[in-house]
Amino acid sequence: MAVTPLLNPDQRKAVESFCGPLLVVAGAGSGKTRVLTYRIAHLIETHGVEPDQILAVTFTNKAAGEMKERIGQLFSEGQAQAKFGKAFTALSSGEQHQIQAKVRQDLIQPLWVGTFHALCARILRFDIEKFDGPNGRKWQRNFNIFDESDVQELFKTIVIKEFNLDDKKYAPRSVRFMVSSAKNRGLDPQEYLQAEGNTPRSRVVTQVYERYQDHLARNNALDFDDLIWLPVQLFRQQPQVLNYWHQRFQHILVDEYQDTNRSQYELIRLLATNDKPRSQWDWSNRSIFVVGDADQAIYSFRQADFRILMDFQSDFGDGEKDQQTKTLVKLEENYRSSATILELANELIANNVERIDKVLRATRPAGTPVQLYEADDEVAEAEFIVSHLRQLEKQNRSWKDFAILYRVNAQSQPIEQALSRWGVPYTIVGGLRFYDRKEIKDVLCYLKVIHNPLDSISLKRALSVPKRGIGKTTIDKLEAAAATLESSLWELLSEEESIKNLAGRTSAPIIQFVRFIERLREQSSQTLASEILETVIKESGYVAMLQEEGTEESEDRLTNVLELRSVAQRFEEESEDGSLEAFLANVSLASDLDNLDDAAERVSLMTLHAAKGLEFPVVFLCGLEDGLFPHFRALQDGDSSAIEEERRLCYVGITRAKEYLQLSYARNRRLYGDRQPAIMSQFLKELSPEKLAGATPRRRPAATQTRTPSLPPAKRPAPVRPAPAQGRRQPSQSWAVGDRVTHDQFGTGQVTHVLGAEPKLFLAISFPGLGKKVIDPRLVTLRKLSN
DNA sequence: GACCCCTTCTTTTTT
DNA sequence: AGAAGGGGTC
Numbered sequence: 138m139a140v141t142p143l144l145n146p147d148q149r150k151a152v153e154s155f156c157g158p159l160l161v162v163a164g165a166g167s168g169k170t171r172v173l174t175y176r177i178a179h180l181i182e183t184h185g186v187e188p189d190q191i192l193a194v195t196f197t198n199k200a201a202g203e204m205k206e207r208i209g210q211l212f213s214e215g216q217a218q219a220k221f222g223k224a225f226t227a228l229s230s231g232e233q234h235q236i237q238a239k240v241r242q243d244l245i246q247p248l249w250v251g252t253f254h255a256l257c258a259r260i261l262r263f264d265i266e267k268f269d270g271p272n273g274r275k276w277q278r279n280f281n282i283f284d285e286s287d288v289q290e291l292f293k294t295i296v297i298k299e300f301n302l303d304d305k306k307y308a309p310r311s312v313r314f315m316v317s318s319a320k321n322r323g324l325d326p327q328e329y330l331q332a333e334g335n336t337p338r339s340r341v342v343t344q345v346y347e348r349y350q351d352h353l354a355r356n357n358a359l360d361f362d363d364l365i366w367l368p369v370q371l372f373r374q375q376p377q378v379l380n381y382w383h384q385r386f387q388h389i390l391v392d393e394y395q396d397t398n399r400s401q402y403e404l405i406r407l408l409a410t411n412d413k414p415r416s417q418w419d420w421s422n423r424s425i426f427v428v429g430d431a432d433q434a435i436y437s438f439r440q441a442d443f444r445i446l447m448d449f450q451s452d453f454g455d456g457e458k459d460q461q462t463k464t465l466v467k468l469e470e471n472y473r474s475s476a477t478i479l480e481l482a483n484e485l486i487a488n489n490v491e492r493i494d495k496v497l498r499a500t501r502p503a504g505t506p507v508q509l510y511e512a513d514d515e516v517a518e519a520e521f522i523v524s525h526l527r528q529l530e531k532q533n534r535s536w537k538d539f540a541i542l543y544r545v546n547a548q549s550q551p552i553e554q555a556l557s558r559w560g561v562p563y564t565i566v567g568g569l570r571f572y573d574r575k576e577i578k579d580v581l582c583y584l585k586v587i588h589n590p591l592d593s594i595s596l597k598r599a600l601s602v603p604k605r606g607i608g609k610t611t612i613d614k615l616e617a618a619a620a621t622l623e624s625s626l627w628e629l630l631s632e633e634e635s636i637k638n639l640a641g642r643t644s645a646p647i648i649q650f651v652r653f654i655e656r657l658r659e660q661s662s663q664t665l666a667s668e669i670l671e672t673v674i675k676e677s678g679y680v681a682m683l684q685e686e687g688t689e690e691s692e693d694r695l696t697n698v699l700e701l702r703s704v705a706q707r708f709e710e711e712s713e714d715g716s717l718e719a720f721l722a723n724v725s726l727a728s729d730l731d732n733l734d735d736a737a738e739r740v741s742l743m744t745l746h747a748a749k750g751l752e753f754p755v756v757f758l759c760g761l762e763d764g765l766f767p768h769f770r771a772l773q774d775g776d777s778s779a780i781e782e783e784r785r786l787c788y789v790g791i792t793r794a795k796e797y798l799q800l801s802y803a804r805n806r807r808l809y810g811d812r813q814p815a816i817m818s819q820f821l822k823e824l825s826p827e828k829l830a831g832a833t834p835r836r837r838p839a840a841t842q843t844r845t846p847s848l849p850p851a852k853r854p855a856p857v858r859p860a861p862a863q864g865r866r867q868p869s870q871s872w873a874v875g876d877r878v879t880h881d882q883f884g885t886g887q888v889t890h891v892l893g894a895e896p897k898l899f900l901a902i903s904f905p906g907l908g909k910k911v912i913d914p915r916l917v918t919l920r921k922l923s924n
Numbered sequence: 925g926a927c928c929c930c931t932t933c934t935t936t937t938t939t
Numbered sequence: 940a941g942a943a944g945g946g947g948t949c
């Protein structure tokens with residue numbers, strides 16, 4: 138394989154290292170994906186490692202697919218040379234297909250490449266029945282995976298109905314978050330209680346946690362967190378099970394290691410070491426290879442901890458001095474961005490304290506200056522972005538070269554409007570996922586019930602849509618009866634006699650429903666997912682219901698349901714396993730990003746989190762305003778680690794751009810209902826002004842702007858003098874964002890937000906060194922300084 | 925049991 | 940601004 142010439146010395150070192158632990162600190166755009174794919178190919182080709190002994194963890198399903206694709210290409214090329222002595226492209230299409238099919242079957246398909254969640258789900262399909270959970274909790278191999286709304290619903294039931302807690306004090310959402318955090322840190326309920334300290338509140342959360350796990354087990358369901366944490370518990374409980382997987386996966390690779398949480402780390406640690414003490418480790422024919430960049434750690438809200446990356450060498454190395462260099466490779470050459478863009482990124486991230494020593498060196502020329510634009514409001518910002526983008530497109534660029542990145546999903550709205558007004562094709566990643574749409578969930582829950590009828594949440598949903606005369610009262614009654622009988626809802630529903638007695642007139646539709654599900658269950662093991670789906674769509678009455686409705690909305694829903702059918706068909710064509718189980722797993726673990734089609738001629742819109750790992754020739758990074766980015770939640774408690782994470786997020790955004798980067802912010806933004814003045818992000822102030830071009834701040838014109846949708850936007854709003862300062866003579870002083878003030882106690886600061894209105898007006902003021910404080914201007918003396 | 929209207933609440937990032 | 944939940948009516 139012609140590997141070597143394409144790699145720089147550090148990349149080659151990473152690719153060719155064979156056994157033992159290795160940490161690859163890979164800066165943005167330093168070619169880590171190439172290193173990962175080449176390494177896997179190299180392990181197989183040069184060291185004769187069997188593909189099914191390799192476990193590679195990626196951050197998204199899409200990344201997994203691409204990695205397999207690229208490895209397949211490498212092998213196809215090699216095979217073409219070996220078999221025909223020609224380049225792959227020089228072969229006839231018959232020969233190409235022959236090679237591809239063989240490569241796929243022998244080398245690619247046996248690889249275990251996927252996200253933590255997908256890989257763990259796969260392991261659990263084999264071994265979950267061997268797990269004896271605490272309190273007798275058991276799961277069966279046909280478990281369902283609860284999505285976020287299923288989980289939320291369950292928490293509401295437990296907190297409000299079962300524990301009768303005050304949902305003001307114990308908001309189901311926040312209890313759910315605490316339980317999730319506990320799992321991500323690898324804490325069971327008792328360990329959680331210990332870690333949190335024995336307070337009334339943590340005792341309650343612990344009890345809810347226990348009850349929640351009972352519910353999951355009774356529904357034969359897992360949540361996202363359990364998908365990873367349950368294998369960890371299983372491995373600890375059953376050493377022979379761990380031993381099997383440990384023997385099986387001789388070479389483990391983990392991408393985006395900086396965004397790993399404790400439970401994921403523990404899983405990797407167990408698989409790599411077989412839970413044996415350091416003295417018994419044997420690296421003679423195995424490796425653990427992780428790639429990451431602490432500067433791009435952006436998932437601490439989901440308990441990811443980049444110290445795990447920083448600790449890698451002491452965790453897995455043997456601690457000897459020369460091991461420190463043997464177990465580390467740094468990739469510090471950036472092949473992606475222009476030198477100008479990279480300089481800006483480096484300057485920004487230098488403001489963070491918690492870092493690994495690393496410099497990113499540019500390999501590309503300076504390129505175009507980075508631009509900064511100040512807009513009047515979010516609509517003007519969107520208009521600017523779109524008109525600018527159209528200009529660039531005319532200069533020999535295609536739509537797919539552009540990405541518009543932002544901090545929160547809600548920011549997409551004005552941009553979408555501007556794009557569609559101008560007829561620019563775009564795709565939006567995130568927001569409402571296809572699989573989260575009501576009609577899709579409605580149909581899918583039939584499949585989930587067929588797969589696992591113990592899943593009462595899906596069962597209840599399927600019972601109620603389409604309407605068949607089974608209402609909330611009936612369901613509540615039957616559920617209560619099932620609870621009393623200590624049986625599942627499904628078991629109760631299946632006994633016709635009991636149903637007739639319990640449900641009276643409503644029993645007929647219930648019995649009919651149960652027979653329908655049972656019929657499909659009998660077929661389910663030998664029938665393709667799409668065929669079961671077809672029957673559900675036709676015979677559940679769902680489509681009929683939508684057709685009868687005849688509204689525009691129901692038309693859309695119908696289209697989506699039919700789209701789901703083609704999703705299922707496509708899934709069967711592309712994957713080895715077209716079973717209902719495989720399809721459901723795929724659907725449950727799909728992220729919106731997985732559908733991003735690189736080939737499509739469209740502008741991409743997404744959050745900065747979703748943009749991780751991607752690159753675009755032209756990037757618009759918008760909404761750079763204090764409170765939005767950095768987000769006010771990170772500003773709130775003067776928590777510097779939260780600000781540093783926001784800064785890393787900004788760094789991720791900047792480093793997505795290859796050639797052209799356009800930053801922007803609005804002086805005024807409507808967000809969450811009302812209009813708020815805004816000031817430029819502190820991150821922009823951390824950059825030297827000479828690095829930012831075109832930053833001429835434009836002031837709001839005195840007259841109301843033309844913003845009629847059908848009109849083209851003002852090409853370049855003429856610079857207008859600042860609006861005259863208002864309210865100088867008002868009895869109470871007027872305040873504006875950006876005002877510099879002195880406070881008797883805190884000194885000089887700058888107003889960042891004006892909250893509320895007189896007489897209940899508060900100011901958020903940022904005092905250098907002291908952080909942000911919310912102040913009531915009537916209670917303290919504030920003096921306004923002239924700007 | 926189903927539907928409609930009103931109020932209230934909540935506003936980050938996601939596998 | 941938008942969703943979701945509650946309460947009232949048919």
